[in-house]
Amino acid sequence: MSLIEVTGLNHRYGERAILENINLSVDRGEVFALIGPTGAGKTTLLRIIDLLEIPGAGEIYFDGKCIPRSGKQRLEIRRRMSFIHQKPQVFNLNVYDNVACGLIWRGEEKNNIAGKVDHILEMVGLKGYENRTARTLSGGEAQRVALARSLVLEPEVLLLDEPTANLDPVSTANIEQLISYVARQRNTTMIMATHDMSQGQQLADRIGVLLDGRLVQTGNATDIFRSPQNEEVAHFVGMENIIEGVIITNNEGIATVNIGGNAIQAVSNYPAGREVYACIRPEDITLALSSTQSSARNSFQAKVTQATSLGPLSRVEINCGFRLVALVTKISAEELNLQVGREVYATFKATGVHIMEKES
Amino acid sequence: MTEIWHGLTKAIELIISLDPYVMEIAGRSLSISGTACLLASLICLPLGSLMHFRQFRGKRALINIIQTLFSVPTVLIGLFVFVLFSRAGPLGELGIIFTPTAMVIGQMILITPLLLGLTISALSGVSKEIVDTATSLGASGLQTVLLVLREARYAVLVAVIMGFGRAISEVGCALMVGGNFKDVTRVLTTAIYLETGQGELELAIALGIILLFLALIINIILNRLQQR
Numbered sequence: 200m201s202l203i204e205v206t207g208l209n210h211r212y213g214e215r216a217i218l219e220n221i222n223l224s225v226d227r228g229e230v231f232a233l234i235g236p237t238g239a240g241k242t243t244l245l246r247i248i249d250l251l252e253i254p255g256a257g258e259i260y261f262d263g264k265c266i267p268r269s270g271k272q273r274l275e276i277r278r279r280m281s282f283i284h285q286k287p288q289v290f291n292l293n294v295y296d297n298v299a300c301g302l303i304w305r306g307e308e309k310n311n312i313a314g315k316v317d318h319i320l321e322m323v324g325l326k327g328y329e330n331r332t333a334r335t336l337s338g339g340e341a342q343r344v345a346l347a348r349s350l351v352l353e354p355e356v357l358l359l360d361e362p363t364a365n366l367d368p369v370s371t372a373n374i375e376q377l378i379s380y381v382a383r384q385r386n387t388t389m390i391m392a393t394h395d396m397s398q399g400q401q402l403a404d405r406i407g408v409l410l411d412g413r414l415v416q417t418g419n420a421t422d423i424f425r426s427p428q429n430e431e432v433a434h435f436v437g438m439e440n441i442i443e444g445v446i447i448t449n450n451e452g453i454a455t456v457n458i459g460g461n462a463i464q465a466v467s468n469y470p471a472g473r474e475v476y477a478c479i480r481p482e483d484i485t486l487a488l489s490s491t492q493s494s495a496r497n498s499f500q501a502k503v504t505q506a507t508s509l510g511p512l513s514r515v516e517i518n519c520g521f522r523l524v525a526l527v528t529k530i531s532a533e534e535l536n537l538q539v540g541r542e543v544y545a546t547f548k549a550t551g552v553h554i555m556e557k558e559s
Numbered sequence: 560m561t562e563i564w565h566g567l568t569k570a571i572e573l574i575i576s577l578d579p580y581v582m583e584i585a586g587r588s589l590s591i592s593g594t595a596c597l598l599a600s601l602i603c604l605p606l607g608s609l610m611h612f613r614q615f616r617g618k619r620a621l622i623n624i625i626q627t628l629f630s631v632p633t634v635l636i637g638l639f640v641f642v643l644f645s646r647a648g649p650l651g652e653l654g655i656i657f658t659p660t661a662m663v664i665g666q667m668i669l670i671t672p673l674l675l676g677l678t679i680s681a682l683s684g685v686s687k688e689i690v691d692t693a694t695s696l697g698a699s700g701l702q703t704v705l706l707v708l709r710e711a712r713y714a715v716l717v718a719v720i721m722g723f724g725r726a727i728s729e730v731g732c733a734l735m736v737g738g739n740f741k742d743v744t745r746v747l748t749t750a751i752y753l754e755t756g757q758g759e760l761e762l763a764i765a766l767g768i769i770l771l772f773l774a775l776i777i778n779i780i781l782n783r784l785q786q787r
Contacts, residue, residue: 249695274699282695288688291710300706301696348696358695 339370570765607678637735677718
């Protein structure tokens with residue numbers, strides 16, 4: 200049964216609609232990632248779920264019960280959750296008092312508090328910091344205090360708003376490890392907002408794409424990244440190749456798509472005549488100097504129009520009658536000598552092409 | 560000029576020898592203004608918190624009025640308290656006019672706007688994010704207010720000390736409702752007024768130095784706190 204359910208949620212600030220008709224349900228023990236660009240409404244949605252804000256319209260159910268819009272029950276429910284804000288706000292107290300405050304507010308017995316705080320500080324790697332003034336900590340340390348302060352409460356639901364934005368890669372990795380440890384060990388339900396898609400992919404059981412206040416698509420990582428529902432989602436999840444075309448024939452699930460005079464083959468159930476987008480992830484395209492024999496159904500002769508180094512990978516733009524972007528390892532880029540003007544063969548499988556219907 | 564010099568040396572003598580008259584007056588000043596400040600704080604801290612956290616119509620206007628009253632003339636408060644507690648006044652039956660109690664009440668009224676205004680501005684200095692963080696960590700309304708007061712503790716303490724400074728240095732109200740009676744309602748400022756009038760300049764200067772010394776201590780504490 201779902202632990203948190205949001206139905207028909209609408210919210211606006213003045214004239215501006217922030218959230219539109221959000222319907223979402225998260226099961227107990229599930230890790231749900233909300234991905235979307237900055238300003239999509241992720242924070243507002245989390246704030247409404249944490250009962251910090253009252254939505255303009257819509258209902259929130261917690262553990263099957265509809266939450267009233269005012270009254271004491273909101274505090275009781277809120278105490279079963281904990282929210283880690285994007286910018287960690289530590290109180291101007293020492294680290295121990297920061298971590299202990301939620302327990303004190305819940306009327307926890309004094310004898311228990313010391314043990315719990317001690318344990319959690321050990322877990323986040325801040326043992327020995329008890330008497331440090333929290334304001335003097337670095338960003339990564341402050342985020343760990345914020346995490347400890349929430350985790351010590353052993354909440355049923357943990358809400359995380361961009362928990363690693365503004366952190367360096369090492370601190371980010373630490374926080375991510377902690378989050379996945381808690382999710383596994385304590386079976387804590389989590390809703391996490393992030394604009395970092397790999398983070399969502401890595402940590403979440405299920406992902407929701409929030410664009411412009413609308414929950415456009417929910418599903419597991421494969422669904423979202425391989426089969427985006429529309430052009431917006433495709434763009435956001437890094438489908439660099441989104442090409443317009445028309446289906447010419449469909450032969451038992453293998454469609455031939457006309458793309459500006461070139462025919463590509465893709466797995467799709469849309470019938471002939473349908474206007475579609477063909478999406479190909481850049482890492483699914485292989486480049487070679489000769490047309491190799493392979494099971495891949497699509498092979499095109501092409502010319503390199505641009506090559507950019509991205510550290511261990513190279514991003515190569517090619518023209519094969521239509522524009523494609525491919526990602527290859529740096530080593531193969533060097534071996535193939537992929538410079539502008541170089542002739543190559545681009546190959547990709549029919550299963551590597553995701554067909555979306557063009558929205559009218 | 561020699562008079563002033565003479566006064567200064569005499570003053571230091573009086574202070575070093577812990578002259579009973581001087582010490583008694585200084586002690587009374589401290590206890591009356593201290594009591595007034597304590598009582599005003601007990602009222603203004605909760606009231607200021609309430610005003611800060613509650614949204615109501617005319618809040619902005621009310622804060623403006625409070626800030627205007629920071630500089631209310633002490634004699635005006637003296638007049639008001641005098642009319643209230645004089646024998647023929649509405650609260651005359653209490654018989655507290657010309658007693659330290661009346662002085663405490665007068666000074667309380669005098670510093671209430673200052674304490675209220677500065678408490679509100681101290682609390683405004685605590686970010687909304689801190690309030691949200693406390694709320695989402697499960698703090699009730701009252702627990703949130705207490706945390707915010709604690710976050711703003713240095714600024715709140717500055718407010719209290721400013722209030723105390725205004726109370727101990729005022730003369731108009733103390734004179735009008737206290738009456739400057741020896742051994743009962745004579746405080747540092749009213750004593751300076753009296754001794755100067757009677758030509759006892761040395762004594763007046765000694766009392767003045769003590770008052771300044773108290774102001775200095777207050778300032779040192781303030782500076783320390785503001786550096787945190």
